[in-house]
Amino acid sequence: MKKGEIDLNDVFEIHKKNIGVLSLKTTEEVHDNQDLAKMYTPGVAELSLMIEKDHDLARELTISGKLVAVVTDGTAVLGLGNVGDQAGLPIVEGKSLLYKTLADVDAIPLAIKQKSVDEIVDTIANLEHSFAGIHLEDISAPQCFEIEEKLQERVSIPVYHDDQEGTAIVVLAGLINAAKLANKPMSELKVLINGVGASGLATAELLFKVGVTHLTLVDKQGVLKVTDKTLNKYQRQLVEKLAENKNVTTLSEAIVGQDAFIGLSDGNVLTEKMVESMSSSAIVFALANPVPEIDPELAKKAGAKLIATGSSKYPNQVNNILAFPGLFKGLLLSKAKKVDLELQIEVANSLADLVTEPSTEKFIPNVFDSGVVEAVTQAVLNYKK
CATH class of the missing domain: 3.40.50.10380 (Malic enzyme, N-terminal domain)
Incomplete structure (x- = not known):
């Protein structure tokens, strides 16, 4: 086995x-x-x-x-x-x-x-x-x-959707430290999100909130554009806020020059050639489960410098378990009514701060690291003060 x-x-x-x-x-x-x-x-x-x-x-x-x-x-x-x-x-x-x-x-x-x-x-x-x-x-x-x-x-x-808020929180936590290692301010990162369902849309909204405005959204039909009649109203509302790149339509075209790939889609959709076309400090979050968008070893071979997956088999597992237990413990203790974007940012920062010396092998906490639940709970309690 x-x-x-x-x-x-x-x-x-x-x-x-x-x-x-x-x-x-x-x-x-x-x-x-x-x-x-x-x-x-x-x-x-x-x-x-x-x-x-x-x-x-x-x-x-x-x-x-x-x-x-x-x-x-x-x-x-x-x-x-x-x-x-x-x-x-x-x-x-x-x-x-x-x-x-x-x-x-x-x-x-x-x-x-x-x-x-x-x-x-x-x-x-x-x-x-x-x-x-x-x-x-x-x-x-x-x-x-x-x-x-x-x-x-x-x-x-409080009403919380783990596929939305939970995913967005842990992705942001990982990206905060990945950006530090890549020596790029979050506001300058060019980020492509592949898969704009519940997780992808919520993640895009949260990244936009923290100043990541260079966002490209890609779904099954290709790069999302305001002229696309297949968009649901939530996708359309976000796409309308983004600067549109009208010159690209496919993932392979849109990935060129991107600093970060956030995969919340299907397995094996990202190729080595696509990773090679990214920036020199490429960040690849291949979070599809059970099969990632690209095998981490192939991504590394193709030049990706910082890699995360949704699996415990590899370093830097981006998993919602990092967020929801402590988050709801804090919500219950504080009697808070809502998980808004500002609270999500607080929790993401608390998770990122747990990794005091980020490295390529660890820029997001492990789900079994001590202090994860306590840090998230305290972030919620601090936010409500």
Whole structure:
């Protein structure tokens, strides 16, 4: 078995042994009638009467003050695509496991049958009082943009889409240190983003916010242009803010002279020849999983100086695990209502700062480095002060 590969039999057995990887655990024990009266009836009836008069008490007296819902409809699962809501459950269950393991945040996976945007929004919004936050996962674009947008307008708890905000945060964190190593200010970087779905669009928005204005967006149809009638409204709004290069249409044309390639697309779409045509200090983030846009060794051979992937098999893994556990821990502690662009920048900077001496082999923290969750949590708490 090759390095980094896993035995599928082990995977199956681990998940089958206990019917998944999550289980409820009580915070109190019931040994006698006195315990029963305090933790169930008649004691809880008094709590209900108190909450009826003051709804905010529910957040202090019930699990609703600390429980995160990790929600998917299974329309955009990893690199697998639309596999359905039930097939999306292993992903959101895994994310819930990581919340508890890494940040001691209680989270529960929820799979919603694929419905219209408004039906999904209604379903989640109607569950608002049971949760302290909503983590959206693996929902296809552009529906994911609309769902998050509408939920943020309707609910009073934070709504976070990991494929958008999580990806954008960790990409920015890596790019901050990569730019330092390349001796280029962020504002001067020429960046090409390949794949302008949920992750690509959110990443482009965040990079634009920090001053990366030399942005080229490439999707399946080629370089995105304002004249393209296939753009969704969110893509169009961003493209309209960018300086358009009308002389190129394909990835191979657009990559020439670029300082950084951010791949949030498909495996093996970037060639050695394309990397060779980039600037002399080329930065390549080949983040597609399970197969990157280009094999890191080939990218290095072609002249890429700074390389990151989405895989733990290689150095500089750009993984959302760096962001979401600590982020939501901070949100719950601070009682924040929204993950806005400014907060994302704070978190990205906190992650970048954890690597005190960036190098080609390490310019972004490892997901198991000590202090990652704490740094992200503190960034959220500092931002809310």
